Amino acid sequence: AQSVTQLDSQVPVFEEAPVELRCNYSSSVSVYLFWYVQYPNQGLQLLLKYLSGSTLVKGINGFEAEFNKSQTSFHLRKPSVHISDTAEYFCAVSEKGGSEKLVFGKGTKLTVNP
Amino acid sequence: NAGVMQNPRHLVRRRGQEARLRCSPMKGHSHVYWYRQLPEEGLKFMVYLQKENIIDESGMPKERFSAEFPKEGPSILRIQQVVRGDSAAYFCASSPQGRAYEQYFGPGTRLTVT
Numbered sequence: 001a002q003s004v005t006q007l008d009s010q011v012p013v014f015e016e017a018p019v020e021l022r023c024n025y026s027s028s029v030s031v032y033l034f035w036y037v038q039y040p041n042q043g044l045q046l047l048l049k050y051l052s053g054s055t056l057v058k059g060i061n062g063f064e065a066e067f068n069k070s071q072t073s074f075h076l077r078k079p080s081v082h083i084s085d086t087a088e089y090f091c092a093v094s095e096k097g098g099s100e101k102l103v104f105g106k107g108t109k110l111t112v113n114p
Numbered sequence: 115n116a117g118v119m120q121n122p123r124h125l126v127r128r129r130g131q132e133a134r135l136r137c138s139p140m141k142g143h144s145h146v147y148w149y150r151q152l153p154e155e156g157l158k159f160m161v162y163l164q165k166e167n168i169i170d171e172s173g174m175p176k177e178r179f180s181a182e183f184p185k186e187g188p189s190i191l192r193i194q195q196v197v198r199g200d201s202a203a204y205f206c207a208s209s210p211q212g213r214a215y216e217q218y219f220g221p222g223t224r225l226t227v228t
Contacts, residue, residue: 004156032215034215036219041224042221042222043118043205043219043220043221043222044157044205044207044219045219046216046217046218049215049216051215090156090157094214094215099162099169099170099172100145100147100162100170100209100214100215100217101147101159101162101170101172101173102147102149102157102159102207102217103159104149104156104157104158105156106154106155106156107156
């Protein structure tokens with residue numbers, strides 16, 4: 001079984017500052033990795049995904065994430081955040097070649113202050 | 115190309131009533147997943163369906179909950195005899211055949227049990 005730990009439940013930052021949202025996972029098999037964003041009262045939007053290949057993955061809205069197999073991490077980064085990035089961010093995994101269900105972390109609420 | 119549609123967006127039921135949540139996948143998508151988001155929690159997988167088949171229902175509560183995805187029409191998540199603990203946001207996602215890692219989420223149905 002897989003599990004996902006998002007180490008910070010809340011991250012406040014100032015506008016134009018860099019941000020890193022941390023995600024660690026546990027799995028006995030190879031996994032796909034995802035980051036989703038949820039704006040208030042909305043569904044989830046896929047930011048980026050790691051399936052295979054290059055460990056640095058670029059997504060939408062200037063976000064990127066790096067897969068580190070030895071540390072079982074998939075941290076999300078953005079060099080300069082905007083007020084509009086205020087939202088909740090979810091890291092998720094799914095088992096390669098297995099059940100296609102996503103296993104989510106509990107989320108990190110990012111608040112960007114002016 | 116319309117995204118995943120869910121209705122109703124908000125649903126209020128009294129304890130003991132039935133709740134029916136509907137999900138229309140994106141055009142061309144043949145896989146549907148249901149997830150539940152409880153307050154202060156991440157999303158939890160409930161069930162994975164293809165047309166006329168339940169593939170994985172390992173996340174479904176054993177009683178009162180059922181799901182279907184008929185040959186024609188939307189997928190339905192049914193909750194019988196609702197209780198206060200069923201109050202949550204229920205999200206549906208869909209994916210194309212052969213690319214289950216590409217799950218696109220709907221806006222969710224927020225169920226409130228009074």
